[in-house]
Amino acid sequence: MPLWTKRELMSACQGSDPTSKFLKDFDGVYGVSIDDRTINKGDLFIALIGDKFDGHNFIETAISKGASGVLVSNIHLARKYGGLFVKDTKKALIQIAKFSRDRFNGITIGITGSSGKTSTNYLLSNSLKEFGKTHKTFGNNNNVIGLSLTLSRLPIDYDFCVLELGMNNYGEIRQLTKIANPNIALITNVSNSHLQNFNNEMEIAKEKSEIFTGLKKNGIAIINSDNIWSDFLLTQAKKKKVKIHLYGHSKNSNTRIIKLLHEKEGSTIFYDHVKNWHLRYLNITQAANAIATISVIKELKLELSKVHKIVSNLEPLSGRGEKLTIDYDKNKKTFIIDDSYNANPASMKAALLNFQKIKQKYHTFEAVLIIGDMLELGNSSIEMHLNLIPIINEIKPDLLITIGSYSKKINDKLKLTLNCYSYSDIDYLIKDLNKFIKPNQIILLKGSNGTGVWKLVPIFKDIIRENASAA
Numbered sequence: 494m495p496l497w498t499k500r501e502l503m504s505a506c507q508g509s510d511p512t513s514k515f516l517k518d519f520d521g522v523y524g525v526s527i528d529d530r531t532i533n534k535g536d537l538f539i540a541l542i543g544d545k546f547d548g549h550n551f552i553e554t555a556i557s558k559g560a561s562g563v564l565v566s567n568i569h570l571a572r573k574y575g576g577l578f579v580k581d582t583k584k585a586l587i588q589i590a591k592f593s594r595d596r597f598n599g600i601t602i603g604i605t606g607s608s609g610k611t612s613t614n615y616l617l618s619n620s621l622k623e624f625g626k627t628h629k630t631f632g633n634n635n636n637v638i639g640l641s642l643t644l645s646r647l648p649i650d651y652d653f654c655v656l657e658l659g660m661n662n663y664g665e666i667r668q669l670t671k672i673a674n675p676n677i678a679l680i681t682n683v684s685n686s687h688l689q690n691f692n693n694e695m696e697i698a699k700e701k702s703e704i705f706t707g708l709k710k711n712g713i714a715i716i717n718s719d720n721i722w723s724d725f726l727l728t729q730a731k732k733k734k735v736k737i738h739l740y741g742h743s744k745n746s747n748t749r750i751i752k753l754l755h756e757k758e759g760s761t762i763f764y765d766h767v768k769n770w771h772l773r774y775l776n777i778t779q780a781a782n783a784i785a786t787i788s789v790i791k792e793l794k795l796e797l798s799k800v801h802k803i804v805s806n807l808e809p810l811s812g813r814g815e816k817l818t819i820d821y822d823k824n825k826k827t828f829i830i831d832d833s834y835n836a837n838p839a840s841m842k843a844a845l846l847n848f849q850k851i852k853q854k855y856h857t858f859e860a861v862l863i864i865g866d867m868l869e870l871g872n873s874s875i876e877m878h879l880n881l882i883p884i885i886n887e888i889k890p891d892l893l894i895t896i897g898s899y900s901k902k903i904n905d906k907l908k909l910t911l912n913c914y915s916y917s918d919i920d921y922l923i924k925d926l927n928k929f930i931k932p933n934q935i936i937l938l939k940g941s942n943g944t945g946v947w948k949l950v951p952i953f954k955d956i957i958r959e960n961a962s963a964a
Contacts, residue, residue: 495521496648497537497589502564502577505592506585511568514575519561525589525645526555527638534559540566541582541638548582583638587672590641594674599625599651602789603673605658605666605704606681606717607697608840610635612813613681613782618655619807620786620800624793625652635659640669658704661869662690666700670707677792678704679715681785683722686837689871698722702729712736715788717781718743719750740788748788753777755850758816770801774808774816776850778843810834812947814847819957825932828855833938833947836867838877841939845884848937852888858935859891863949865919865940866897874899882906892929896922896944919945926952 498521502508516522523535529551532538538555540548540563552563552574563576564585571578579585594601602617604610611633618629628647630639635657647654658669670678683698691697702725705714714730716723718741730737740748751763760780762770764787772780783804790800809815812834819827830851832844841864852860862885870877878899885893885907893913895904904915914929916922926949930936940946 494650495519495523495535496525496646497522501592502537502589505589506564506577506579507588508564508577508579508585509571511571511578512575515577516562517575522561525642526560527586527642529554529558532558532560535561537562537564539564539582539586540570541586542566552576586641586645587637590644590672593644593647593649594672596649597647597651597654598649599653600677600793601654601656601673601675602677602679603656603658603670603675603704603707604679604681605660605701606679607684607686607701607837608835609681609778609782609785610657610659611834612779612810613679613785614655614657615810616779616782616786616804616807617789618653620790620803621653621655621795623799623803624795627651627653627655629655630657633657633659635669636665637668637672640672644672660700661687663696663700666703667706670704672707674707674709675704675712676709677713677715677789678708679785679789680704680717680720680726681782682717682720682839683726684837684839685870685873685877686839687869688873689869694722695725698725699729702726705730705733705735708733708735713738713792715740715785715792717741717785718746719781736792738788738792740784748784748791750781750784753780755847767797767801770805772805772807774806775804776809776814776847778840778847779809779814812950814844817950817953817957819932819953820960821932827930827932827934827936828858829936829938829950829953831938831950831953833940833950834942836865836939836941838867838870838880841867841881842884844937844939845881845888848935849884849888851935855935858933859931860888861892861894861929861934861936862888862890863894863922863936863938863940863946864896864900864903865944865946866899868941868943870899875902878902879906885911894922894929896940896946900940919948923948923952930956 499516522537526532526536538560565576566582621627713736715738718739739746742750754761759772760777815831817829901915904913
C-alpha cells in the first residue's frame with residue numbers, strides 16, 4: 494500500500510503536473526526524502542532550497558536511485574523530469590505534513606523541553622510499539638523541516654505518532670505545534686539552554702508553553718512538577734482549558750515519584766503504588782524520562798506492567814549516557830560514559846552527579862572528566878561554567894580535560910588543585926588522546942555539539958574493536 498497517491502499529494506500541496514507524467518511508472522509514493530544520498534526506491538524526492546544548497550541540483554541522482562517522482566519549484570525541471578510543480582517546495586513539504594496529520598486517526602504525542610526530548614521519545618515509542626504500530630521522530634529532526642518530513646512519512650493506518658518539537662528562537666514551538674496538532678503535549682523541563690537567543694529563562698518557559706496552543710480539542714498537557722517553571726506552565730495550560738497531568742515528587746502530582754535510587758548500573762523507581770521498578774541501564778536522569786513515559790501510558794489507559802518490562806531492559810541512546818567498555822585484558826577495563834550529545838547547565842550538572850555515583854562504585858579506577866563548552870548561553874556563559882566548579886571539586890577527578898574558551902575558565906580556577914589540561918579545539922585533543930587514555934579509568938564525555946566532544950566516540954569505538962579483534 495503506497496504512503497501517498499498522486500491525487501493525495503496534488504491535493505495536499507496544490508501542485509500541478511505540467512507533463513501528466515508524474516508517478517507514471519509507480520502506483521504511488523512509498524517514502525519521502527529530501528536527501529538524494531539516502532533515497533530509497535519508490536521515494537518522492539522533494540527539492541528543497543537552503544542557504545547553501547539547492548535540491549534541484551540532485552534530481553538526476555535521486556531518479557537514478559529509484560525515486561518514484563520529484564517535487565520541484567522550477568517549471569522547466571518539472572517538464573524535463575515529469576515532476577510535480579509547486580511555487581515553494583518547503584511550503585509544499587509543510588502542507589503535505591499538515592495533510593498527513595489531518596488524515597491520521599491515531600494518537601499523536603508532542604514532546605518538547607530543554608533536555609530529555611529524544612530520550613523520552615525513545616522510551617515512549619518503544620513502549621507504545623507493544624500496543625500498536627508506532628511512528629516517531631527519527632534522530633534529532635525536531636525543527637520545521639524535520640517535523641514536516643516525519644509527518645509526511647506517517648502511514649495512515651498507524652496507531653501512535655511520537656513527535657519531538659525543538660526550538661532555538663521565538664515563535665518556533667507555536668509553528669511546530671500547529672503542524673503537529675498533538676492529542677498529548679509533554680514538556681520534560683525548562684532550563685537556560687539557548688539563553689543567548691532569549692532575554693531570560695522566563696521567556697524560554699513561555700516559548701515552551703506554546704506547545705499547548707496546538708493541542709487538539711480534549712487534549713492533555715503533561716508537565717514535570719519538579720521543574721521550577723511548573724506553576725507557570727500549569728497556568729499557561731489552564732488557559733487552554735485542557736486536561737492537565739503532573740508528574741514528579743510533589744504531592745499534587747498525578748504520577749507521583751516517591752523516590753529514585755542509583756542502583757547497580759542503573760536506577761530504581763518508586764512511584765504511586767509501584768515499588769522497586771528497576772531500570773537496568775538507565776540512570777536517575779533517564780528515570781525521570783521513564784516517569785514521563787508512564788504519565789502518557791496512564792493517560793492512554795494502557796497496561797503499565799508491559800511498559801515496566803520494556804523500559805527496564807532499554808539501554809541509553811548513543812550520546813545520552815551510553816556506557817562503552819574497552820577490554821584491555823581480563824583484569825583491566827576502561828569505561829566511557831558517552832553523554833556527548835549536547836549540553837546545557839542542567840544536563841551538565843545531571844551528568845556530573847551521575848558520574849559521581851559511578852565513581853563511588855569504581856573507586857579504584859582513575860576518574861577522567863572530558864568537558865566541552867556549553868554553548869548558546871549568551872552573557873551568562875562564564876557564570877554558568879564557573880557554577881560547575883563545586884560539583885567538580887566534589888568528584889575530585891584524577892584528570893580534567895576541557896575543550897573551549899568557557900570551560901577553560903574552570904580549568905584556570907582548578908589547575909592548582911587538580912591535574913588539568915585545556916584545549917581550544919577538539920582536534921588538538923584528538924592528537925594527544927593516547928597520552929591520557931589507559932586501563933582502569935572511568936571517563937565522562939560531555940559538551941555542546943559545537944565543541945565536537947562527540948568526535949571522541951568513534952575513536953573510542955575503534956579502540957574497542959581493535960582490542961576485541963586482538964583478543
